[in-house]
Amino acid sequence: xxxxxxxxxxxxxxxxxxxxxxxxxxxxxxxxxxxxxxxxxxxxxxxxxxxxxxxxxxxxxxxxxxxxxxxxxxxxxxxxxxxxxxxxxxxxxxxxxxxxxxxxxxxxxxxxxxxxxxxxxxxxxxxxxxxxxxxxxxxxxxxxxxxxxxxxxxxxxxxxxxxxxxxxxxxxxxxxxxxxxxxxxxxxxxxxxxxxxxxxxxxxxxxxxxxxxxxxxxxxxxxxxxxxxxxxxxxxxxxxxxxxxxxxxxxxxxxxxxxxxxxxxxxxxxxxxxxxxxxxxxxxxxxxxxxxxxxxxxxxxxxxxxxxxxxxxxxxxxxxxxxxxxxxxxxxxxxxxxxxxxxxxxxxxxxxxxxxxxxxxxxxxxxxxxxxxxxxxxxxxxxxxxxxxxxxxxxxxxxxxxxxxxxxxxxxxxxxxxxxxx
Amino acid sequence: xxxxxxxxxxxxxxxxxxxxxxxxxxxxxxxxxxxxxxxxxxxxxxxxxxxxxxxxxxxxxxxxxxxxxxxxxxxxxxxxxxxxxxxxxxxxxxxxxxxxxxxxxxxxxxxxxxxxxxxxxxxxxxxxxxxxxxxxxxxxxxxxxxxxxxxxxxxxxxxxxxxxxxxxxxxxxxxxxxxxxxxxxxxxxxxxxxxxxxxxxxxxxxxxxxxxxxxxxxxxxxxxxxxxxxxxxxxxxxxxxxxxxxxxxxxxxxxxxxxxxxxxxxxxxxxxxxxxxxxxxxxxxxxxxxxxxxxxxxxxxxxxxxxxxxxxxxxxxxxxxxxxxxxxxxxxxxxxxxxxxxxxxxxxxxxxxxxxxxxxxxxxxxxxxxxxxxxxxxxxxxxxxxxxxxxxxxxxxxxxxxxxxxxxxxxxxxxxxxxxxxxxxxxxxxxxxxxxxxxxxxxxxxxxxxxxxxxxxxxxxxxxxxxxxxxxxxxxxxxxxxxxxxxxxxxxxxxxxxxxxxxxxxxxxxxxxxxxxxxxxxxxxxxxxxxxxxxxxxxxxxxxxxxxxxxxxxxxxxxxxxxxxxxxxxxxxx
Ligand SMILES: Cc1cc2nc3c(=O)[nH]c(=O)nc-3n(C[C@H](O)[C@@H](O)[C@H](O)COP(=O)(O)OP(=O)(O)OC[C@H]3O[C@@H](n4cnc5c(N)ncnc54)[C@H](O)[C@@H]3O)c2cc1C
Ligand SMILES: Cc1cc2nc3c(=O)[nH]c(=O)nc-3n(C[C@H](O)[C@H](O)[C@H](O)COP(=O)(O)OP(=O)(O)OC[C@H]3O[C@@H](n4cnc5c(N)ncnc54)[C@H](O)[C@@H]3O)c2cc1C
Numbered sequence: 001x002x003x004x005x006x007x008x009x010x011x012x013x014x015x016x017x018x019x020x021x022x023x024x025x026x027x028x029x030x031x032x033x034x035x036x037x038x039x040x041x042x043x044x045x046x047x048x049x050x051x052x053x054x055x056x057x058x059x060x061x062x063x064x065x066x067x068x069x070x071x072x073x074x075x076x077x078x079x080x081x082x083x084x085x086x087x088x089x090x091x092x093x094x095x096x097x098x099x100x101x102x103x104x105x106x107x108x109x110x111x112x113x114x115x116x117x118x119x120x121x122x123x124x125x126x127x128x129x130x131x132x133x134x135x136x137x138x139x140x141x142x143x144x145x146x147x148x149x150x151x152x153x154x155x156x157x158x159x160x161x162x163x164x165x166x167x168x169x170x171x172x173x174x175x176x177x178x179x180x181x182x183x184x185x186x187x188x189x190x191x192x193x194x195x196x197x198x199x200x201x202x203x204x205x206x207x208x209x210x211x212x213x214x215x216x217x218x219x220x221x222x223x224x225x226x227x228x229x230x231x232x233x234x235x236x237x238x239x240x241x242x243x244x245x246x247x248x249x250x251x252x253x254x255x256x257x258x259x260x261x262x263x264x265x266x267x268x269x270x271x272x273x274x275x276x277x278x279x280x281x282x283x284x285x286x287x288x289x290x291x292x293x294x295x296x297x298x299x300x301x302x303x304x305x306x307x308x309x310x311x312x313x314x315x316x317x318x319x320x321x322x323x324x325x326x327x328x329x330x331x332x333x334x335x336x337x338x339x340x341x342x343x344x345x346x347x348x349x350x351x352x353x354x355x356x357x358x359x360x361x362x363x364x365x366x367x368x369x370x371x372x373x374x375x376x377x378x379x380x381x382x383x384x385x386x387x388x389x390x391x392x393x394x395x396x397x398x399x400x401x402x403x404x405x406x407x408x409x410x411x412x413x414x415x416x417x418x419x420x421x422x
Numbered sequence: 423x424x425x426x427x428x429x430x431x432x433x434x435x436x437x438x439x440x441x442x443x444x445x446x447x448x449x450x451x452x453x454x455x456x457x458x459x460x461x462x463x464x465x466x467x468x469x470x471x472x473x474x475x476x477x478x479x480x481x482x483x484x485x486x487x488x489x490x491x492x493x494x495x496x497x498x499x500x501x502x503x504x505x506x507x508x509x510x511x512x513x514x515x516x517x518x519x520x521x522x523x524x525x526x527x528x529x530x531x532x533x534x535x536x537x538x539x540x541x542x543x544x545x546x547x548x549x550x551x552x553x554x555x556x557x558x559x560x561x562x563x564x565x566x567x568x569x570x571x572x573x574x575x576x577x578x579x580x581x582x583x584x585x586x587x588x589x590x591x592x593x594x595x596x597x598x599x600x601x602x603x604x605x606x607x608x609x610x611x612x613x614x615x616x617x618x619x620x621x622x623x624x625x626x627x628x629x630x631x632x633x634x635x636x637x638x639x640x641x642x643x644x645x646x647x648x649x650x651x652x653x654x655x656x657x658x659x660x661x662x663x664x665x666x667x668x669x670x671x672x673x674x675x676x677x678x679x680x681x682x683x684x685x686x687x688x689x690x691x692x693x694x695x696x697x698x699x700x701x702x703x704x705x706x707x708x709x710x711x712x713x714x715x716x717x718x719x720x721x722x723x724x725x726x727x728x729x730x731x732x733x734x735x736x737x738x739x740x741x742x743x744x745x746x747x748x749x750x751x752x753x754x755x756x757x758x759x760x761x762x763x764x765x766x767x768x769x770x771x772x773x774x775x776x777x778x779x780x781x782x783x784x785x786x787x788x789x790x791x792x793x794x795x796x797x798x799x800x801x802x803x804x805x806x807x808x809x810x811x812x813x814x815x816x817x818x819x820x821x822x823x824x825x826x827x828x829x830x831x832x833x834x835x836x837x838x839x840x841x842x843x844x845x846x847x848x849x850x851x852x853x854x855x856x857x858x859x860x861x862x863x864x865x866x867x868x869x870x871x872x873x874x875x876x877x878x879x880x881x882x883x884x885x886x887x888x889x890x891x892x893x894x895x896x897x898x899x900x901x902x903x904x905x906x907x908x909x910x911x912x913x914x915x916x917x918x919x920x921x922x923x924x925x926x927x928x929x930x931x932x933x934x935x936x937x938x939x940x941x942x943x944x945x946x947x948x949x950x951x952x953x954x955x956x957x958x959x960x961x962x963x964x965x966x967x968x969x970x971x972x973x974x975x976x977x978x979x980x981x982x983x984x985x986x987x988x989x990x991x992x993x994x995x996x
Contacts, residue, residue, distance in 0.1 A: 035912060085909040087893070099893065103907035107897035125949040127812040134785045135814070137974035137981050141951045148955055154969055154982035179986050218788075223492075224978035251983070264947070267736065 003095050005029050006324035008112035009317070010098075010265070012080055013041020014306050015297020016118030017069035018313030019320070023116070024076045028321035031110070032073070032080040033100065039073070039080055040066035041120055042143070042298075043306065045150045048171055050198070054307035065306060089115075089265055095292065113324035114292045116316050117266055117280075121298040123168075124258040126220075131163075131253075133219045138226035142168040142256040146175070155179050157252025161229050162186040163217045165193040165200075167304060167393075169256025174203035176254075183209050184248050189216040189234045192367055194393050196304060216240050217253065226251050259302045269293065276344040277301035283333060283351040284358030284402070285319035286312060294320045301346050301361065304395055308361065315359065329353040334377075334405075336360070339415040341368050343392055350402060350412060358400045360414070364390040368418025375400060377409035390418060424473035426450065432468040441465055441481060447833070448475040449720040455482045459779045463724060466822040476721035477822040489780045491708070494536050494673040494692060495977050501671065502694030506532045507870070508862050509689055509698040511676050511712055513540035515652060515848055516840050517704035518659035518670075519855035520862075525666035527863060528873045532698075533660070533668065534691060536675035538976050539936045540929055541656035543706050545848070546939060547784060547816025549730060549762055549770055550652045551744065553846040554591055554644035555616050556607075557758075563826040567850035567857075569615040572646055574852035582658035583884035584650060585765035591647030591744035592622070592631060594638040594801070601640050608642065617646040633740050633804040638747065647744055651765050652848050653939040657929060659855075662882040664928040666875065673977075676705070679715045684835045686716055699869055700836045700862045707781035707819040709827075709841035716834045721821045721842060725781040728759075728773025729790035731813040733805065734947060738767045740804040747801055758845075759794075761801050766914075766942060769805070771798045773816070784815045811947055818844035828854055830861050838862050885923040887941070889915055910960070911953040913946020918960060925964045932965060934958065935975040954981070 007023045009016045012034035023030040038044060043051070046062030053059060056068075073080065081102065088099040095113045123141040131139075140148075140156055146168065148154045158181050162169045165188040173183045186204060191214050193200055204211055212231070218240050219230040228249040232240040261278040263271065272281045272289040279300040280288040286296055296316035297309045322328050332353040338345040343365035350358055364371065371390045375383040375398075382404040390396065405412065429443040429450050438461040441454035450469055456462050466479040508524055510517045513535030524531045537543065552575050558564035579586035595601055604621050611619040620643040627634055627641045634641075660670055671693070680688035680695065688695045705712045710723045746760030761771050774793045791813065799805050821827065821842035831837040838861045840854055847854075866872050888896055888906060899919070900907040906919030924931040924940035931940045934950075934957050943957055944950030950957075958981055962969045973979045 035909065083908055085912070085915070087915070101896065101900060101907055101909070103900065103904040106900040106907060107893050122948045123951050125812070125951065127810070127949060128808075130788065130791060132786045132788060132791075134783075137979040140954075144951050144954060148982060149986055152955055152959070152969075152982075153986045154955075154958075155984045155986050156982045158983055219785075223490075224974075224976050225980065264736075 003111045003113050005031050005110060005112040007114045007116060007317070007320045008033060008096070008098060008110060009116040009118055010086060011041065011118035011120055011297070011299070012039035012082070013118060013120050013297060014043055014066060014069055015120070015299070015309045015313035016041070016116065017066070017073050018310040019116045019118055019296055019317030020078050021069070021072045021076060022314040022317030023321040024078055026318050026321035028324050030078055030317075030321070032078060033084050033086065033098065034080055034082045035085050037083050039070050039082065045143075045146045047150050048175070051306050054305060055310055062306075069310070086265055089268060091269060091290070114294065114320040116294045116296060116320050117263065117299050118297045118313060118316070119262045119265065119299045121259040121261045121302055123255070124260060126253070126255055129257050131217055131220060133221060134223055136220065136222040136224055136226045138222070138252045139220060140252065140254055142166070142172045142254050145172050145254050149175060149179060155181060157181060157250075159184060159250045160252040160254055161217065161248055161250045162254045162256060164188060164256035164258070165195050165211065166256040166258065167195040167199050169254060170195045170199040170203040172254055172256070173209050174207055177207050177209065184250055185210040185212055187212045187215045187217055187231055189214065189238050192391070196393055218242065218245060220253060221247065226253055229253055259298065261299045261302065263299055266293070274344070274348055277346060279346070281348040283331065283347050283349045283354070284356070285351060285354055286316040286347070287319060287323070287331070287351070292323055301344065304393060308395065308397060311359065334409050335411045337411050337413050338362070339413055341365050341371070341416045341418050342414065345414050352402060352405070352409065355402045358402060360398050360400055362396050362398070362414070362416070363392050364416060364418070365392060367391045368420065371416060371418030373398070373414070373416050375412060375414050377405050377412045380406050387418075390416075424448065424450070428472045429469045429474070432472070433465055436461070436464055436468055438464065443469060445474070446478065447720060449478055450474040451478040451480055453480050455484060457484050459483055459486065459777065463777045466722065466724065470822040470824075478719055479722040479724070479822065483779065486779055489782065492536065492782055492976070494675050496673045497692050499694045501674065501691060501696050503697075504694070505697040506530045507698070507866060508532070508700045508702060509534060509696060510702045510704055512704035512706055513537070513660065513670060513672070514543060514545035514704065514706050515541065515656040515659065515851045516706075516843050516854060517702070518656050518663060519851045520702055520704060520840065520858045521663040521668045522659045522666070523855045523859035524862060525663050525668050526859070526875055526878050528875045529866070531663065531668040532696070533663070533670045534674045534676055534689070535670065535672050538672055538933055538973070539931070539939070540660045540670065541653040541939060542975070543782070544816050544819065545656045546653040547814060548652050548845070548848055549773065550649050550764055551591075551762055551846070551849065552586070552648040552650060553849045554647040555614060555846075556611050556644060558846070560614060563828055564846065564850070565614055567826060567828070567853040568846045570853035571850040572648075573617065575648060575650070575849070578852050579650070581880045582662055582882045584654040584658045586648050586650050587763065587765050588646065588648040589743035589763050590643055590645045591746065592627065593642045593644070594627065594634060594745065594747040595640045595642070596637055596747055596749065598639040604640065604642060611644070616644060619644060631742060631745060633802045634745060635747065635801050635803060649744070649763055649765055650848070655848070655851070657940060658882055658884070661928040662880070665882060666878050670929055676712065681716065684833060686834060686836055698836075700838065700865050702838045702840060702858060702862055704840045706843070707817055709819060709839065713839060713841065716831065716837050718831045718834050718837065721823065721827055723781070723819045723821060723842060725778045725817040726820050726844070727776045727778045727783070727815050727817050729786050729794065729813060729815045730770050730772040731791065731794050731810045733769040733771060733809040734811050735767045737769045737805055737809050738763060741769060741802055745801045759798055761798055761805070766945070778817065781817050784817065786813055786815050790815070812949055820844045826850070826854070828857060830865060836865055838865070885920065885927060887920060888917055910956045911943035911946065913948050914942040916941050916943040916953075921957060921960050922964055925961065932961070933973045933975050933979075934961065934981065937961065958982070
């Protein structure tokens with residue numbers, strides 16, 4: 001069956017932009033679909049710097065970083081359907097049909113041989129972490145605050161409490177102070193911060209914003225607008241100790257309590273998701289279990305550096321092009337099984353037929369010292385690595401050459417062992 | 423027969439201090455002091471069922487903080503001297519349904535609502551179930567209006583254009599010996615007038631609900647049970663009332679009556695003194711207070727809070743209709759609750775039932791969620807705590823008689839009560855409204871000629887909703903108005919056009935929460951994280967106020983407080 005496109009990329013954030021450019025360079029006819037009015041994804045609102053150190057060796061702001069990818073897409077004349085909303089996604093024959101709507105074309109359909117889902121993530125909300133009280137105005141996720149300040153030019157609050165020490169929360173703490181708001185503190189239920197060290201230093205310490213570990217918010221006070229929050233210490237099992245709660249007056253509660261990959265649109269296709277990452281289970285080509293479907297960026301798993309997001313986009317884009325142009329073999333999969341102190345690893349399986357090099361991203365499930373990572377197949381160890389310290393917020397990237405695997409390898413083991421309190 | 427000594431004896435037997443009962447008109451008044459709210463409640467129930475028309479519980483509770491009842495911050499004279507034939511106090515589902523019924527006649531009808539929108543209190547804080555009528559006891563008004571109301575919903579939904587899904591309710595039996603009682607239950611249900619009762623074996627239950635708890639030993643299926651979106655229903659009644667000539671005044675609180683002999687001469691509000699020939703009390707949790715201003719407080723309302731959790735839409739596939747498993751022998755008011763679908767395609771879990779001294783405290787607590795998780799979640803084995811996207815609480819307006827009060831006042835010549843409308847008040851609303859409107863018209867007939875309204879149109883044309891349209895209809899709509907082409911709320915797929923239409927509708931949505939109740943923007947998985955900023959800008963543009971004046975709900979709930987240091991700059995376009 002003829003298709004409108006070899007590859008359609010859903011989402012024009014850094015992952016999708018990189019995927020489209022890579023697919024084009026591999027010879028595929030490709031287009032992008034984006035529901036917002038402009039490409040760039042979440043980077044549009046990340047006006048702080050620190051992006052691009054790995055990929056460009058430069059410190060860029062989010063919009064600057066995105067601009068380079070947008071230019072790359074423009075140079076290749078890859079069309080982007082913006083403000084275009086996906087209504088239905090279906091498999092049809094050896095490809096996909098996308099039913100969409102926008103202002104100009106009303107409702108229309110596009111078909112493609114391969115699909116790259118680069119839909120990013122959404123933020124966890126106050127209700128999902130069970131904060132109680134009434135529902136006054138002034139409870140926002142960090143991303144919403146970032147959008148209000150950096151895109152719309154609105155100051156959402158003057159006296160803020162930040163819950164969760166994720167990177168966006170830390171960055172917004174600083175941003176709010178720069179806009180003249182007071183930040184009463186950052187509260188983190190875990191005994192360790194979840195953001196990058198560089199953000200702890202540059203966003204909190206440099207601005208004298210206190211960080212309270214093993215402490216959480218259990219209740220919001222106020223009826224119309226937030227008037228305060230109840231903060232409570234938490235025990236080792238992360239259970240709040242309500243008897244020791246105290247009130248912190250504030251007018252805004254900012255939540256930075258986690259990101260959830262957005263893959264809801266893929267559910268009708270019967271995609272297999274990894275419960276640990278929230279993203280599809282993929283192989284090293286970032287191919288999901290649905291033939292022709294590829295995943296990358298934050299929709300695959302939540303990244304802390306955009307540079308790796310772009311890398312995954314390139315991998316997915318190239319692989320999608322190869323698939324669409326009929327340059328791939330039927331896959332021969334071996335599971336990649338994480339063991340020991342690993343929180344998660346991506347990919348979840350290796351396609352031995354495709355061969356080549358596999359980029360493996362992984363996170364430790366706790367802070368560990370003197371950590372040893374081994375990759376083995378049968379009784380052959382194919383890769384060994386040592387880390388003085390590993391922390392869950394910092395993702396590790398390793399490259400595995402599939403040529404090193406013994407022929408006919410069944411499961412490949414990825415094992416991490418370290419010492420407590422490294 | 424009313425027996426004051428029996429009441430006194432029952433109070434004394436509680437052993438919670440010196441309490442006194444005295445008869446007043448046909449009711450009984452309780453006085454004294456107790457230590458806890460629970461004691462106050464026990465005293466009220468001890469006095470009920472002893473032959474009096476109502477229990478007026480004036481017992482004080484030591485050290486109990488008085489509730490900060492919401493009073494709209496508006497004060498003006500816009501309604502001073504205005505005259506209406508009927509004033510309905512309260513813009514909940516009951517008040518709005520009554521107003522719409524009244525517009526069948528040529529009358530000047532006004533609904534006074536103190537909140538910033540209709541359906542702000544209990545009428546948007548419930549399960550949205552159109553109960554089949556199996557629960558209320560025989561001989562009660564609850565039963566009478568529930569059965570009738572359930573039947574009337576089919577026509578109401580058709581005329582007013584709101585969604586009604588008769589998904590049926592399945593009451594699971596926990597122990598096998600309950601099955602012996604099942605035929606008895608069936609006979610009872612039929613005597614009560616419930617439309618359809620089917621007994622199911624354990625296997626049949628699993629065929630209908632494959633994920634029902636394995637603890638079930640069979641069930642009773644009530645096909646007439648349905649679900650609606652309660653705020654949709656309330657808005658629909660209100661809008662049709664307005665289309666037929668009624669007026670809805672928001673931010674307008676009744677704060678007293680000026681009485682002349684046995685009549686309410688003027689209704690006193692924060693926006694002026696209004697004249698009305700007849701007054702309808704549909705004030706929800708405050709109906710006893712309203713009755714008191716006319717010296718007609720023959721019942722007491724006490725709040726019973728219920729918490730409800732909303733589950734992600736993907737769970738809708740795991741259940742076909744309502745599931746409940748009452749525990750026989752457990753405390754009376756904690757029996758209920760379960761898991762029910764919504765017309766929007768979610769599942770709801772709950773409610774629980776907790777006696778609370780505050781009627782407008784809709785806060786939730788960890789104990790409520792623990793109850794729902796331990797009691798209701800296991801009814802469906804596929805559900806997980808992580809499926810919960812949000813939760814909320816509502817307060818039922820209960821009397822100690824546990825029945826609705828739907829009647830003209832015995833002592834005030836121009837007052838009709840629709841009070842104590844706790845569950846199944848939503849299900850009963852159309853039937854209550856019809857009777858109350860008739861009562862009001864009867865009272866009016868004494869002082870004026872009441873003629874049918876020749877222009878009454880029962881049919882409301884609701885604003886289009888993209889998710890209800892076929893792809894062809896959707897395309898047509900977008901071509902006629904491209905604003906429908908731009909999706910603002912991505913979780914619920916709500917367009918800018920729908921939001922603008924809600925702002926311009928007969929009962930306009932003027933806050934972020936009002937928009938949410940009309941079109942569901944912000945009700946999905948991300949709970950408004952993405953769309954709130956966009957809705958804020960649309961509201962500012964369409965209502966012509968600066969963004970810093972756009973509110974979440976009531977005045978004082980502004981979303982953003984000031985422009986940033988360099989307004990307009992800092993845009994990512996740079
Ligand atoms: C609020 C926030 C702040 C962040 N701040 C930083 C930071 O400071 N530094 C850092 O290194 N990383 C940050 N990150 C982490 C992340 O790595 C980003 O750097 C990066 O933008 C992720 O890229 P992405 O392309 O996967 O997703 P996104 O940038 O989120 O892009 C996804 C795109 O897909 C579109 N889309 C989604 N679904 C659909 C659909 N159904 N149809 C059409 N289009 C769709 C979205 O509109 C969006 O444009 C942040 C993440 C978030 C959520
Ligand atoms: C948790 C829970 C679950 C429920 N589930 C169901 C169900 O599934 N099915 C069902 O049938 N029923 C259910 N109910 C009951 C149902 O919600 C109520 O019976 C119904 O909403 C009552 O409507 P109302 O109009 O009387 O009250 P309300 O909606 O409370 O309306 C009264 C209005 O009067 C206004 N008001 C009060 N005082 C004044 C004043 N002085 N001046 C001006 N305005 C005033 C208030 O602001 C309010 O808006 C449930 C209730 C709860 C709490």
